[in-house]
Every structure is written in structure tokens, then in C-alpha cells.
Amino acid sequence: MKIGILGGGQLARMLALAGYPLGFEFVVLCPAADACAAPMSEHLCAGFDDSEALQLLASRVDRVTYEFESVPAETVEYLNDLVPVYPPPQALATSRDRLHEKKLFNKLGIDTAPFMAVESLDDLQQAAARIGLPAILKTRTLGYDGKGQQRLHEHSQLSSAWEEIDAAAAILEGLVPFERELSIIAARSLSGEMVFYPLCENRHEAGILHFSTSLQDDPMQELAEDYAQRLLEHLDYVGVVAIEFFQLDDQLLANEMAPRVHNSGHWTIEGAVTSQFENHLRAVAGLPLGSTELTGHSGMLNLIGELPDIDAVLAIPGAHLHLYGKAPQPGRKLGHITLCMNSEKKLKQALTQMPGI
């Protein structure tokens, strides 16, 4: 089976590396000439609005998937008439728009932080009065890694914040004094089979995921799986989804969903029997899903902006290096390291040797 991927970044790269052993081949559509999935796939270097390239892609593959949710809706609709696209376009449409996404969460009985739609400064002022400050103003679309977000602490900030986001449609969301940031990675196959990975705990820095740890028998696992199941079934979902939560006491507040493999699931490559990448491809290809059981205690550290001393990293037993083949640049995700150990104590010890923890 040949699988097309929209986007040629590290997620496409890791999908391809996970997919060859299953016998798949890959065609990546990405406008960047130096797409980091290019060396291990067939690369169509073209824009997502290039209908000739989309036709060529559709003619060369049996399925299309995508590695980022900002792929234009028109691209996916156009392709979906020619070849099956998974996860389904309705999941993409939902995740692209924070307002739709949060409304859907609430409709399905999934808790969220309080939020209100904001389409004008007037809306923003009313929302700030209703929800209270501090709160976060988020553009409805095109936000990732903390982009398109502003924290508001005082009412005097509202008008400049509204100017800053350039009058884009937005939501105001209450700032929750959460105890932990968690995420669940789940997968649903074409046949409706579902699997759920153990929750992981995430730490962000400057809005970018910095570190994730897999959790064993976490008390919030059952609720997270219940929420994920509601979402997957409602969307008639196919593929891997990630849902990020804030934990507040015994509540999980869904922050956002990503209809794709997710940075907080990279630890599954070594830390679970089947990786999120393999399970995404199994789902998309209509194959049985693989076990999500843990293989040990794992921690995943993103390498952002610059690379550590590679020799020192590789000398740590149980450290697994994943480089994305990108030139260093501030704020850029260049790779990640997963530590996978057979006890929590060993994981904690190994972490002390890691750069930037």
C-alpha cells in the first residue's frame, strides 16, 4: 500500500520510518525543498493549493493522511473526492477551529475550561467580565506551539490584545490553576477498533512541549479513555488522535485535540509495544491495531533550537536519539531523546544526566 502524507516534517518522517516495516511506501507532499521526510520518501515538492500536484498525489497513493491540522480544508476536500483521506475531514475541521472544538467537547460531555467566542473588542470585554481574568485570548485558527495566544491579566490589556491579534476571530478562555498537564494518545481503526495509550504528563516551556513522561496506572486514565472514546466515535474517526487535558482535582479539562500523531506520543516508539506512528498507519490502512502496553518507564525530551553533545547522549544507557535532519534555528524542534528504563528510579537517575532537564 502507498500512503500519501500532507506535510513533510518530523511527523511525516517518523510515520515513514514506522511504516516501511509494514510494507508501506510513502509519497510526501510538502512545499519545502528540504522537507525532513524527503530523504526516506518520494517527495512532491509543491504547495497544498497546487491542484496538479494533488491530482498526482492522489493517482500515486491508496490513502492520504496529514501531519498537521493547518492543512487547508480545500486541499483535504479536493483530495477526499479522489482517494480516502484519514483522519476524516470533519475531525480536521473541528480541530482547526478552537471554538468548534471546545463546543464539541462540551456537547459530548467532555469538560473544558470556561470559554466564550470573541469577534470584536466588545465581545472581548464582555467575555473578560463573565469569565474573569486572568484568561487567555486565543485565535480560533492557525495556533500551535503557543502561537496566536495572549495571556490577559488586567482589563486595561484588552484593547491592545485585540489589536495584536489583528481582529481575528478568537476565543477567551479562563486560565485554570491546573495541577498537571496530561495527554492521551488513542487510535481508532477503519473497523471501529479502539486502543488507548497510558496517559502521559507534559511540561511546556514558552508554549512549546519540552518534556513528556509516560504514566503507569494513573487515576485519571479511565476518565481520559472515556473522553477519547466519545470523541473518536462521534467523529467516526480513523487514525491516531491526541487530546491534551488540564487536570484540576479529579477533573480533566480538555484543552485541545490534534487529529494526528502528536509530540507528546513520541515516547511510544520505544516506550510502548506499538508506537503511535505504527498504530496511525495500521488504522489508516485498515489493519488490526497494535498493543499500547508500556515496555518500561519512559521520558521524552524535545531538542529545541540547538543540539546537545550527541556522544554524551548516546553514552547514556537507555537513551534513544531521534534527529529530524533539520538545521538548528532558535525555537525549532530538531529532534527528541527518549529514555526508556525498567524502573521509575532508573528513569529519574538517567534524567539527571540529560541536557536541559
Add this chain to the structure above:
Amino acid sequence: MKIGILGGGQLARMLALAGYPLGFEFVVLCPAADACAAPMSEHLCAGFDDSEALQLLASRVDRVTYEFESVPAETVEYLNDLVPVYPPPQALATSRDRLHEKKLFNKLGIDTAPFMAVESLDDLQQAAARIGLPAILKTRTLGYDGKGQQRLHEHSQLSSAWEEIDAAAAILEGLVPFERELSIIAARSLSGEMVFYPLCENRHEAGILHFSTSLQDDPMQELAEDYAQRLLEHLDYVGVVAIEFFQLDDQLLANEMAPRVHNSGHWTIEGAVTSQFENHLRAVAGLPLGSTELTGHSGMLNLIGELPDIDAVLAIPGAHLHLYGKAPQPGRKLGHITLCMNSEKKLKQALTQMPGI
């Protein structure tokens, strides 16, 4: 770092898949247009005697390695003047010739079955008288997967056997009533660091490896490591080596070495902390070697000639599929399945579900 690989079969394919996460890129030289490493590498489709292609390869890469020991000596010598080739040419030369190989084993104090050089029917008759029958006549070069071998049970077979191998230089080797076929995978880096994987037990069918199981705390481990160390140090070796042994009581008789990643080490992808493929590349690139510790109890089954029901295989928890992207053909290695379980009992149970065990 860019690494060139001579040969584009499944070993090159798995090297490339293991190497991208370390940040390497790959150029594969292989005359087969449908080389199974081609989809995930840059493919130079040319013969091993094509000096222009060899020059091009050398100009594009920082290191060259190879995936089979029948690569012509001239090719390696030519390349080695232009770019470092690992494992070193003297290891390749040794392994290409069964007589040199066995003489070296004995010189290093590594036991073997009795053997004698055979260059004529007269030699063969003398060797059969000295070693006794049954014995195996093996051509000195170009043998793999049982090719170029004949079992001799009676003296009346000698002259037709000699005709059969077309008067090629050969050895006659005593047939050993061994208890187990074992192999050890070891690696030595540019800096002289060495690591050894736990022994595995192998089962061949019609001369082709059928099934390998990783062993835990095997009583022969220490001797096998001692033998591997002698060989690696003598050859000033860089990369992964495999040595196949026959076990007879508390003796290990070295059968052959392979100066490359080896089929009996495929279980290391899931069954060891660092795979043989990653350690080969780490060695060749001058990086620290990775841990060879077991992650569980593993068994690897080759898929030969035809593929089993893929859905059924993937539905077995802990089964990992590795397809090589080849068209089915009798006797062809199309892929392998590794079962990696957290107990020997579970491994044995899972094996009962596997095709062809």
C-alpha cells in the same frame, strides 16, 4: 553524516531505517532497479564494478559499509582509497573464503569442526579418509544460505560431488553431531569499544535460517564473547559481526563469521535496547555503542517464499512485522516477524499462534 551501503537488500533497508533517527542519510549502490532499500535512500543503480558509480558514491558519502560479504574485493579496495570502508577489508577478505576463515579461527584459539582444503578429487578423497564421513563439501567462496554445499555420506559420492561443484576450490568439513546452533552478534567501534548481544539459538531449514530465539544467561555466553573478542581485536574490526557456532557439550565450534549485520540478529530491533543495525552504524560513524541488554524474551521467524495472513500476524500482541518490500518467490526472504514478550512462557504461547512454526 552520509553513509554509503554496497548492496540494497533488506539489510541495507533496515540499516537505513535504523540510521535516520541518528541523523544519518544513505546512498545505496545496487544493480537491482527494485532494490528494497531504494525507497528510503538515494539509490545508485549500477554494478559493483562500475568505477564511475563507485567514484560518485565515494564523493557523496563520509563512510561506506556493505550488507553482503560477496561484494567483490576489488570494489572495496577501490573505494577504500577514496573513503573509509567498514568493516575493514581484511575482515571481508577473511569471511569470503571459508578456508582462510577457519584457519584464522584456529589460529586465534577458536575451535572449529575438523576441516581440510580440497583442490582436487585426490584431495577430496584424502580428506574424506582423514576426517571421515559424513562430512560437508563446501566451496571456499560465494556460499550463503546453504548454497555451494553438499553433504557426503559415502565414499562413492565423492567424484560426482567434485564434478558438481565444478572443481572450485573447496573445503571438506566434518559433520558435527551438534546439540544447538548458536550465534553471537557483537560490535566494535572505531575507538575499540566492544559490546556483545546475548547469544541466540537458530534453527535452519533447507540451509536457510528459519527461526532465532534470544537466550538469557546462557552458559555458553562467556565463551562466545571471548571468541568474538579475539576475532574483533585481531581484525581491528569496526562494525557489527556475527559468528555462528555449533555447540557440542561445552564446546563452541565456530562455523562462520559474517562481517555485517546478520539475519540471526533481527530480533534485536525490538528485543534489545539497541538494535544490531543501530550499533553497526554507531560503530561505523565513530559514536559510542548502545546497550545490548534484552528488553524481553524474543523469537524471530523468517518469512520465506510467501507471506502469511498479515492481519492475523498483526493481531498477535507483541508480534512485530518487518516486510522487505519484495515480490514473493520460492526461497526468497520476504520479511520477518519478531515476537517480543515479557516472559518465556508468554513467548512460547504466542509462538503457537505463529504461521509455520
